[in-house]
Amino acid sequence: MRTWFPYPLLSLGLLIIWMLLNQSVAPGTIVMGTILGVALAWVTLKLTPARSHPRRILRTLAFGASVFLDVIRSNIAVARVILRVGRRAPNSGFLTVDIDIEDENALALLACIMTATPGTAWLEYDRGRKSLLFHVLDMENEEVWIRTVKRYEAGLKEMFG
Amino acid sequence: MSHLTDLPTWAAVIVCGFVLLGAAIALIGSIGLLRLPDFYTRLHAPTLATSGGVILICTASMVCFAVLQNRWVFHEVLIIVFVIMTTPVTLMLLGQAALYRDRVEERRGVPLKQKPLREETPDETKE
Numbered sequence: 001m002r003t004w005f006p007y008p009l010l011s012l013g014l015l016i017i018w019m020l021l022n023q024s025v026a027p028g029t030i031v032m033g034t035i036l037g038v039a040l041a042w043v044t045l046k047l048t049p050a051r052s053h054p055r056r057i058l059r060t061l062a063f064g065a066s067v068f069l070d071v072i073r074s075n076i077a078v079a080r081v082i083l084r085v086g087r088r089a090p091n092s093g094f095l096t097v098d099i100d101i102e103d104e105n106a107l108a109l110l111a112c113i114m115t116a117t118p119g120t121a122w123l124e125y126d127r128g129r130k131s132l133l134f135h136v137l138d139m140e141n142e143e144v145w146i147r148t149v150k151r152y153e154a155g156l157k158e159m160f161g
Numbered sequence: 162m163s164h165l166t167d168l169p170t171w172a173a174v175i176v177c178g179f180v181l182l183g184a185a186i187a188l189i190g191s192i193g194l195l196r197l198p199d200f201y202t203r204l205h206a207p208t209l210a211t212s213g214g215v216i217l218i219c220t221a222s223m224v225c226f227a228v229l230q231n232r233w234v235f236h237e238v239l240i241i242v243f244v245i246m247t248t249p250v251t252l253m254l255l256g257q258a259a260l261y262r263d264r265v266e267e268r269r270g271v272p273l274k275q276k277p278l279r280e281e282t283p284d285e286t287k288e
Contacts, residue, residue: 020236075186075213078205082193092202094272108249115249118190118208121201122249123256133272135256137205 004038006045011037050104052160063155070117070148078118081138093139094123097149099132106160113152120145164229172228176221183217190214200259204252211248216241 005011011034018033019025081090101107107125114120114134124133136145168176186209193206219237227234263271 020239023236071212075209078209079189082189085196090202111249112245115208115252116212116245118205118212121204121256122253123260135201137202
């Protein structure tokens with residue numbers, strides 16, 4: 001099984017992308033998508049990416065929903081900061097937080113989440129110290145930001161177990 | 162453009178709302194890029210367009226063409242996914258370049274590079 005399908009999730013994802021791009025569920029599309037998915041998984045094997053095993057799908061969905069709400073909330077917050085920047089300079093600053101995640105894919109996902117939520121920008125991750133340096137646009141309360149990142153960390157840890 | 166007149170009013174209102182809101186957010190992001198005081202704060206402004214703007218405008222596009230062609234349209238989701246996946250790469254590159262520059266120039270208010278605890282080991286690829 002592993003020899004034929006080295007990355008089953010990747011193959012499935014590629015098949016879904018192929019079907020979305022072609023906007024059809026015709027048998028021909030599915031066959032072509034499956035061939036592409038399996039072949040590209042073999043190519044990926046050569047790149048030897050870090051393996052991780054996401055689990056607990058339901059928790060993942062709940063986590064995704066909370067991240068989505070955060071994206072909306074921080075969009076509004078950053079828009080307000082920008083609109084009143086003439087009157088009041090934003091109180092921005094750097095923060096460091098210790099992150100105890102080993103999995104590289106989880107770290108990459110954390111970077112995506114922190115970038116997708118405006119107001120936080122991932123700057124530097126120190127592998128040795130396991131500490132992340134990030135920049136916050138509007139630092140009204142340092143504790144709140146650190147707690148937010150810790151919440152993401154906990155969610156990702158649950159996902160990647 | 163002519164076939165857009167086939168769009169029923171309720172759908173047109175929804176699509177308009179999403180497009181205008183998305184465009185407004187992208188515009189605010191651009192204004193922020195222009196007006197925010199220093200590089201690190203300016204780094205935050207374009208992410209408004211890449212998160213809120215892209216999501217809203219792509220949702221509007223999905224609703225519009227789903228109603229017009231009377232079927233489910235999902236492939237705009239790919240745009241959202243790819244934009245969100247690729248933004249961190251550019252953002253980190255810019256952020257790290259700025260950090261490096263400011264540390265070399267020894268500007269104030271920039272966090273110093275932490276000394277590594279131990280010798281940097283090449284990351285072990287896990288089995």
